[in-house]
Amino acid sequence: MRASHEALIVIDVQNDFCPGGALAVEEGDQIVPEINAMMDDFATVVLTQDWHPAGHSSFASSHDGKNPLEMIDMPYGPQVLWPDHCVQGSAGAEFHNDLRLEPANLIIRKGMNPAIDSYSAFFENDQTTPTGLEGYLRGLGITHLTMVGLATDFCVYFSAVDAAKLGFDVTVIESACRGIDLNGSMQAAQNAMSAVAVKLV
Numbered sequence: 001m002r003a004s005h006e007a008l009i010v011i012d013v014q015n016d017f018c019p020g021g022a023l024a025v026e027e028g029d030q031i032v033p034e035i036n037a038m039m040d041d042f043a044t045v046v047l048t049q050d051w052h053p054a055g056h057s058s059f060a061s062s063h064d065g066k067n068p069l070e071m072i073d074m075p076y077g078p079q080v081l082w083p084d085h086c087v088q089g090s091a092g093a094e095f096h097n098d099l100r101l102e103p104a105n106l107i108i109r110k111g112m113n114p115a116i117d118s119y120s121a122f123f124e125n126d127q128t129t130p131t132g133l134e135g136y137l138r139g140l141g142i143t144h145l146t147m148v149g150l151a152t153d154f155c156v157y158f159s160a161v162d163a164a165k166l167g168f169d170v171t172v173i174e175s176a177c178r179g180i181d182l183n184g185s186m187q188a189a190q191n192a193m194s195a196v197a198v199k200l201v
């Protein structure tokens with residue numbers, strides 16, 4: 001068991017990000033056994049769950065004439081448009097069936113504001129609206145985070161960078177992550193994580 005100042009953060013291991021899902025990440029399901037095995041090492045385990053209302057502004061279907069993976073300018077900056085995914089209450093929004101849920105101390109949902117996407121577990125994409133996760137972790141005296149999940153180059157990346165900027169010591173276990181890799185986003189994410197001292201293992 002690791003020290004009590006360490007937490008495992010499991011990002012968005014949901015059906016829609018696994019093969020067969022609406023926004024499938026290649027091999028997304030293959031990380032589940034490794035994540036399950038890691039959970040017993042940590043006294044604090046947090047799961048995040050992408051949890052959008054129907055008609056969310058990050059969905060291409062919410063914008064006339066737009067297709068998935070096109071970009072749009074939102075008031076908070078450029079935003080990739082996605083296929084409809086992780087709609088609240090849908091089967092696609094559920095965690096992968098094999099992911100262990102009983103070790104989870106906290107399940108934090110994000111992306112619920114119809115007007116703002118939320119890749120990061122800490123802040124919405126406006127980079128100012130907090131999810132509350134920072135306060136939860138600090139309240140428990142947690143300083144070191146190990147991050148795993150989907151997708152390496154979106155939600156894991158944004159979560160890791162925000163955590164590092166907040167002063168947490170962050171390690172991303174690459175074997176327990178899989179990425180989307182849109183227009184070089186994998187390499188860009190790795191560079192950006194390294195630049196803020198996120199350890200990639």
Ligand code: VGL
Nearest residue numbers: 012050082150151154155
């Ligand atoms: C994610 C795109 C849209 C992710 C979530 O979990 O990486 N990516 N919503």
Ligand code: ZN
Nearest residue numbers: 050085086111
């Ligand atoms: Zn989403």
